[in-house]
Amino acid sequence: MTEIDLQEGSIMWNEFGLTWGDAGRVVLSAVGLYALVLLLIRFMGQRTMANLSSFDLAAAVALGAVVGRAILGYTPTLVAGALGLVTLLVLQALTGQLRRFPGGLAAVNNRAYLLMAGSEIVVSNLRRTHVSEAEITARLRVAGIRSRKEVACVIFESTGEISVLRAGFPIEPEFLANVKGAELIPASYLAVP
Structure with a gap:
């Protein structure tokens, strides 16, 4: 392979992939924003997500868009989106496991x-x-x-x-x-x- 072929391959990877630094930033952003959303829901109360009216649904969609953009940052690629999605699903699964313990249930759920x-x-x-x-x-x-x-x-x-x-x-x-x-x-x- 020539140097030009390597450069073209590198450009293509950057268009569809991520650098390790970008991947770390996506994961850290997803973890941080997930924790922030949980804290906000915990302190603002159950009403935050229950029985969404059309106004509430519009607000939730807008919030989701803001969180999604903040997670992906300047790298909204397929790989970045997949990594952000996998990170959020893993966090959701871990939170579900945390609920199995009395202290975890109290930390995550409202009364x-x-x-x-x-x-x-x-x-x-x-x-x-x-x-x-x-x-x-x-x-x-x-x-x-x-x-x-x-x-x-x-x-x-x-x-x-x-x-x-x-x-x-x-x-x-x-x-x-x-x-x-x-x-x-x-x-x-x-x-x-």
Whole structure:
């Protein structure tokens, strides 16, 4: 091979590939931004990613584009994109494994919060979770609730979903494990251990 052939091969590799420095930067950027996104979701609360409205979806797409561009930097090549994608998927798998341990689960997931205890709304938890009374009313309607008397409790789950447990059947203690404010549920709604 001549020197010209080597230079042409090098130019071609730079067009479709990465240098080791670029690869390291893509991996470090992916790790850093993944950690930042997890921290932001952790501190901003479950509402950040739950039940996306059309506005929320547009914002999520825009955020994804910003994060993707920041990961790839000035090297948006096929190899850089593949490396960034593989890095994010590995981080997601590692985070999933971390959730298997109690300390890891607490570090990654937000807590569940009691929003209604019987027919009473827990206002302090509404503020903490950024849920409005109108949202609770809407969720009660979706669950087929026609009166607050039908409600044993409403829980804002760690996933950002809102669960409604009906009165009439005692709630077993494991269904309330790790729910902040569960002690406010009237004893008449609870199963005797």
